[in-house]
Amino acid sequence: MSKIESAAAKQSAAASNRTVTLSVDGKNISFPVYDATEGQSVFDISKLYAETGMFTFDPGFMSTASCESKITFIDGDQGILRYRGYDIAPLAEKSDYLEVAHLLLYGELPNAEEKKSFNRTITMHTMVHEQLHFLFRGFPRASHPMAVMAGAAASLAAFYHDSLDVNDPAQREISAYRLIAKMPTLAAMSYKYSIGQPFIYPQNDLGFSENFLHMMFSTPCEKYTVNPVLARAMDKILILHADHEQNASTSTVRLAGSSGANPFACMSAGIASLWGPAHGGANEAVINMLREIGDVSKIPDFIQKVKDKTSGIKLMGFGHRVYKNYDPRATVLRETCKEVLAELGQINEPLLKIAVELEKIALNDPYFVERKLYPNVDFYSGIIYRAMGIPSKMFTVLFAVARTAGWIAQWKEMMEDPKAKIGRPRQLFTGSAPRQFVPLDKRK
Numbered sequence: 454m455s456k457i458e459s460a461a462a463k464q465s466a467a468a469s470n471r472t473v474t475l476s477v478d479g480k481n482i483s484f485p486v487y488d489a490t491e492g493q494s495v496f497d498i499s500k501l502y503a504e505t506g507m508f509t510f511d512p513g514f515m516s517t518a519s520c521e522s523k524i525t526f527i528d529g530d531q532g533i534l535r536y537r538g539y540d541i542a543p544l545a546e547k548s549d550y551l552e553v554a555h556l557l558l559y560g561e562l563p564n565a566e567e568k569k570s571f572n573r574t575i576t577m578h579t580m581v582h583e584q585l586h587f588l589f590r591g592f593p594r595a596s597h598p599m600a601v602m603a604g605a606a607a608s609l610a611a612f613y614h615d616s617l618d619v620n621d622p623a624q625r626e627i628s629a630y631r632l633i634a635k636m637p638t639l640a641a642m643s644y645k646y647s648i649g650q651p652f653i654y655p656q657n658d659l660g661f662s663e664n665f666l667h668m669m670f671s672t673p674c675e676k677y678t679v680n681p682v683l684a685r686a687m688d689k690i691l692i693l694h695a696d697h698e699q700n701a702s703t704s705t706v707r708l709a710g711s712s713g714a715n716p717f718a719c720m721s722a723g724i725a726s727l728w729g730p731a732h733g734g735a736n737e738a739v740i741n742m743l744r745e746i747g748d749v750s751k752i753p754d755f756i757q758k759v760k761d762k763t764s765g766i767k768l769m770g771f772g773h774r775v776y777k778n779y780d781p782r783a784t785v786l787r788e789t790c791k792e793v794l795a796e797l798g799q800i801n802e803p804l805l806k807i808a809v810e811l812e813k814i815a816l817n818d819p820y821f822v823e824r825k826l827y828p829n830v831d832f833y834s835g836i837i838y839r840a841m842g843i844p845s846k847m848f849t850v851l852f853a854v855a856r857t858a859g860w861i862a863q864w865k866e867m868m869e870d871p872k873a874k875i876g877r878p879r880q881l882f883t884g885s886a887p888r889q890f891v892p893l894d895k896r897k
């Protein structure tokens with residue numbers, strides 16, 4: 454099913470008639486300014502090195518746009534997140550994950566016919582090759598599932614030789630379908646393998662999130678019916694995590710893809726980056742932090758430790774490189790958390806109490822207010838997963854399942870950009886000056 458990109462998804466950066474002029478050693482050099490449809494304008498410095506012999510220096514990319522994109526917009530000061538122009542809250546409340554995946558990939562929400570066709574296509578790709586079962590069996594049962602997922606995602610390239618040509622739009626499209634469809638299956642397999650239960654095959658008559666929960670919790674021993682409230686909550690969580698502009702893992706996927714690496718290898722690179730506790734690994738770290746605090750009475754002591762920089766302790770689930778306001782996803786997740794806990798009769802879950810009290814204290818503490826540290830997407834998600842019976846080692850795997858739609862949409866956008874080049878940053882070298890080789894018998 455080849456899709457026609459929406460018109461909005463094709464229009465190029467508007468070059469404004471403004472320029473930025475730098476004066477370097479008395480020489481003025483002007484750089485063109487491009488205006489965004491929303492958010493910050495940029496000035497194109499690609500000719501800086503040729504004109505001045507100098508590089509810019511911006512570790513962590515605090516002030517650097519790495520690419521042009523039409524997919525996701527974030528306004529960190531206002532706490533705004535939009536996928537292709539649609540605010541995240543109504544998408545989470547009224548859409549579903551596969552609709553959002555279609556939106557991220559093609560720039561438009563599907564109409565009824567497109568939705569039926571897209572859903573059917575994804576459904577028909579949810580199974581994985583039987584040989585993959587042997588890949589899983591090579592891992593220790595106690596392996597962290599993110600280690601398994603990084604391997605499993607890359608291994609898909611070994612099975613799909615018919616979709617490794619990244620220059621063929623049809624092969625790029627089928628790879629996108631395969632990845633969106635198979636990540637939940639691989640995720641559920643990594644969980645089942647870790648608890649010694651048999652793999653559960655996807656069921657074509659189930660919805661995307663219902664199918665995932667079925668593969669996670671069903672067993673061959675009895676019929677398992679997924680709680681529709683939990684399936685809906687899972688779908689909402691997947692929507693909220695689906696994309697987020699040029700975050701660390703998405704930038705990793707883009708950089709890997711810029712060399713022409715196949716999309717399965719690029720997803721594996723994204724999974725590796727997402728694993729870090731400063732990024733997608735934070736949801737697991739939040740639960741560990743709440744458990745460590747243990748009781749609301751211990752919160753003040755914990756907050757003191759966080760403020761003491763020498764402790765190295767951070768308030769996990771708080772802070773964000775872009776959001777200097779409440780992460781709009783955290784707002785939706787806090788309500789979803791209460792819905793799920795109520796549905797499961799766990800509304801008095803101690804960790805939720807600690808989280809709500811911790812949030813209240815932090816939001817009124819000058820240390821966090823001055824640094825504009827607010828709850829982010831990871832602060833409540835772990836409590837929901839835990840209530841659903843998902844172990845904390847699986848939390849970041851669920852983030853990876855959701856983010857696959859965003860990763861592959863961003864990769865596709867880059868591959869379709871005629872201006873795309875291999876990413877190859879330079880550096881500020883402060884190492885040793887030139888020196889002669891010293892033979893072993895002359896070294897001190």
Ligand code: SDX
Nearest residue numbers: 697700731732733735767768769770771772773774824829
């Ligand atoms: C995700 O980029 C994305 O879009 C990511 C993501 C996505 O959807 O892809 O949104 C998902 O990764 C969310 C973030 C999950 N990570 C955590 O919750 C881990 C805890 N957060 C921190 O590690 C931190 O806030 C970051 C990494 C998220 C952001 O770090 P920055 O932008 O580099 O900010 P910083 O480290 O320069 O912090 C500024 C100040 C510092 O204090 P000062 O040196 O100014 O005195 O705030 C402090 C930091 O020490 N600070 C924190 C803190 N986060 C920042 N202090 C205590 N607890 C924290 N969580």
